[in-house]
Amino acid sequence: MNRIEQAYELVQRGQAEAAAGLLEEGGRTGNGDCWVELATWYLGGQIIPRELAKSRECFRLAGMAGHNRAQSIYIALLANGTGGPPDWRRARSLLADLAETNEDAAKQLALLARMEIDDAGNPSALRAPELLSDAPEVSLFPQLLTSEECRHLVDEAEPRFQPSVIVDPASGQLRPHPVRTSDNAFFPWIDETPTIHAINRRIAAASRTEVHSGEPLQVLRYRPGQEYRPHHDALPHTDNQRILTMLVYLNDGYEGGETLFLSTGLKVKGQIGDALLFRNADAQGRPDPMAQHAGLPVTAGEKLLASRWIHEKRFGPL
Ligand SMILES: O=C(O)CCC(=O)C(=O)O
Numbered sequence: 001m002n003r004i005e006q007a008y009e010l011v012q013r014g015q016a017e018a019a020a021g022l023l024e025e026g027g028r029t030g031n032g033d034c035w036v037e038l039a040t041w042y043l044g045g046q047i048i049p050r051e052l053a054k055s056r057e058c059f060r061l062a063g064m065a066g067h068n069r070a071q072s073i074y075i076a077l078l079a080n081g082t083g084g085p086p087d088w089r090r091a092r093s094l095l096a097d098l099a100e101t102n103e104d105a106a107k108q109l110a111l112l113a114r115m116e117i118d119d120a121g122n123p124s125a126l127r128a129p130e131l132l133s134d135a136p137e138v139s140l141f142p143q144l145l146t147s148e149e150c151r152h153l154v155d156e157a158e159p160r161f162q163p164s165v166i167v168d169p170a171s172g173q174l175r176p177h178p179v180r181t182s183d184n185a186f187f188p189w190i191d192e193t194p195t196i197h198a199i200n201r202r203i204a205a206a207s208r209t210e211v212h213s214g215e216p217l218q219v220l221r222y223r224p225g226q227e228y229r230p231h232h233d234a235l236p237h238t239d240n241q242r243i244l245t246m247l248v249y250l251n252d253g254y255e256g257g258e259t260l261f262l263s264t265g266l267k268v269k270g271q272i273g274d275a276l277l278f279r280n281a282d283a284q285g286r287p288d289p290m291a292q293h294a295g296l297p298v299t300a301g302e303k304l305l306a307s308r309w310i311h312e313k314r315f316g317p318l
Pocket residue numbers: 220228233245247257258259260293294295296305307
């Protein structure tokens with residue numbers, strides 16, 4: 001039995017703290033997998049209480065022990081400020097170190113080098129949006145992302161696509177539902193690479209919101225016949241409303257698939273990299289009934305879209 005199996009056996013016997021101690025001991029003797037396991041425990045909070053700062057530290061130690069995936073996670077947490085203050089410069093310099101042996105890190109570094117961003121990862125300049133509608137409030141940011149950045153998001157999303165689900169109100173289980181037939185890919189905090197974080201910072205700057213108010217970025221993929229039926233992004237009962245939505249069109253060459261606002265008939269089909277921002281609720285969090293919208297069925301080809309729901313206040317386990 002290896003050390004991780006031993007740790008799980010201790011957990012089975014109700015000795016979670018001793019199990020964590022065993023993993024830590026394994027980590028200290030140079031076993032990176034033990035640090036990764038312990039980092040995951042601190043992150044998940046199911047086996048031992050959730051402690052994000054400790055999780056981040058364990059990922060760091062695993063990275064130092066040569067575990068590349070852990071190092072990538074540590075860099076993500078450092079860039080986005082999970083489990084400790086954000087440190088963009090350090091994240092970028094560790095990414096440069098990793099890029100010497102890791103192709104994915106090298107690709108990210110090259111993409112970051114072409115972004116106009118400052119020392120904190122914020123965009124240095126943004127083009128003004130076009131107001132498409134006052135009520136509901138809808139604006140278009142032409143070319144918020146470059147086509148290379150769109151391609152990168154699609155490449156990163158490709159291995160993560162899952163059928164989109166909703167929460168079944170009766171059972172509380174996640175299940176597919178005809179209201180939303182696309183596939184989607186999530187980038188949770190541990191997978192929010194510096195590249196994706198810089199994109200999220202650009203979305204925050206364009207929407208004049210804090211980067212930590214956004215839900216994890218998603219990429220949606222619609223194939224012929226797939227759609228997102230009329231819905232509201234605002235939530236019915238919450239003290240942290242989804243006040244804004246940013247959609248970025250990641251490709252072209254498909255038919256149908258426009259974003260439709262039902263109250264006015266406004267239909268939008270952006271070019272690659274164009275971003276659509278709309279307001280779902282007022283500053284008090286009251287949903288705007290006029291913000292109901294749909295992703296119309298795609299009739300040919302494949303539609304790829306990035307989507308970020310932005311809340312009133314800080315969102316997420318940061
Ligand atoms: O696919 C679309 O155009 C709409 C997507 C959407 O409504 C959402 O992600 O909330």
